[in-house]
Amino acid sequence: MDGRTEVGGLVTANPVWVGSSELTMTREGLIACVDAGAGAVVAKSVNESAAARRQLDIADYAFVSGDGRVRPAGSARPGDGLLNRSGLAQVDLDDWLDILAAGAGHGAARGCPVIGSITLADAGAAARIGRAMAEVVPAVELNIGAPHGREASAVRQLTEVDAVHDAVRTVRAAVDVPLFVKLPGQASDVVALARAARSxxxxxxxxxxxxxxxxxxxxxxxxxGSWGAWSSPGCLPMSLYWVGKTYAALDVPLIGTNGARTVTDVLRFLAAGARAVEVVTALWIGGPAVLTGLVAGVRAYLGGGAEEFVGSALARTRSYADVPPVRPPAWLPYTARWSGR
Incomplete structure (x- = not known):
């Protein structure tokens, strides 16, 4: 297995991708992730809003242990959750396009696409930025799932079907490279949002x-000292829920994100139906070198069976209505302790 993965018309070196964050906000950060072996790298998001760029001035990061202890940036440990505030890249679009072009050129020689990212504020402006990005990168991500959109008007989080459809349609009309749409998990029906984005x-x-x-x-x-955005290993089953449900319902390539830290986590995303998996917090904790181990571990496990493995967990996953009674009842040992038996 050479590890190559195709997602929505984009061929990448392997299914372990780096998601958008401050770690991919500079030419040096992009190149470091490419050189560590990432399958693809999503650059830090931009949009047209000066307020979104100013928001980066109040960025802060708290790493939270499993027992609730808060650790400052620089002292995180594997398994910690991340609560943070963030903003968008503080750079003019022309300068940002130069950085993207440099990163994309470096990645192209190594089979690792560098993807531009836009966090939505105004759909028309996102379309104009996307058109410019498509001149220098092989794919564009439209992030309409940013949790900071609930706290800051400079970015938006879309959770309604019609709003998702309209925003994606506007940007799609302007972008002639593969367009990836990142959705929120905080919605009543994420599958419906995915269907709207696909349509x-x-x-x-x-x-x-x-x-x-x-x-x-x-x-x-x-x-x-504020509200924030949260990710942790505990988010993994929640993210996998929507990946599995969407894979079962729709014919659309999926990119998994939010909760993957280890080789097993990445494999679980693939088994649930994702074709690629973005990691971020693992790099905050361990640096780009984390990617090398993830890629090697995924390749060793899959061997030549990557295509067959995607979505494999769904073959024996049942709806509640199809699950036979559990005998003896699974709750019996727990209630027996209370009754003194």
Whole structure:
């Protein structure tokens, strides 16, 4: 297996991708991720809003252990959750296109596409930015699932079918390279949002954006001193739920995100139906070198069976109505302890 993965018309070196974050906000960051072996790298998002760029000035990061201890940036450990505030890249579009072009050129020589990303504010402006990006990168991500959209008007999180369809259709009309649409997990029916994005022209759908988060410190304040965006290993089953449900319902290539830290996590995303998996927090904790181990582990496990493995978990997954009674009842040992038996 050479590891190549095709997603929505884009061929990538392998299914382990780097998601958009401050780690992919510079030419050096993009190149470091490419050189560490990523299958593809999604650059930090931009949009037309000066307020979204100013929001980066208040960016902050709290890493939270499984027992609730808060660690500052630089002291995180594997398994920690991440609560943060963030903003968009603080650079003019022309300068950003130069950075993207440099990263894309470096990646192309190594089979690793560098993907431009737009976090939605105004759909018309996103279309104009997407058209410019398509001149220098092989694919564009439209992020309409940013959790910060619930806190800052400079970005938007879309959770209604019609709004998703209209935004994607507007950007699709302007972009002549593969268009990937990243959706929120915080919606009543994410499958319906994916269907709307696909019908409006999305070549692939990313599932799912991080969740809103809040962590009081019990001393009259809260971690970060504000609301934030949350990701942790505990988010993994929630993200996999929507990946599996969407894979079962729609014919659309899927990109998994939110919760993958280990080789097993990546494989679970693939088994649920994703064709590629974005990682971010693992790189905050361990640096780009984390990618080398992830790629090697996924390749070793899959051997030559990557295509067959995608969605394989769905073959024996049943709806509640089709699950036979559990005998003896699974709850019996728990209630027996309370009854003294």
């Amino acid at each position: 409006a022209g999305a070549d692939a759908v990313g599932l799912v954006g991080r969740y809103p988060g809040f962590l009081p410190d019990l001393e009259g304040g809260a971690a970060l």
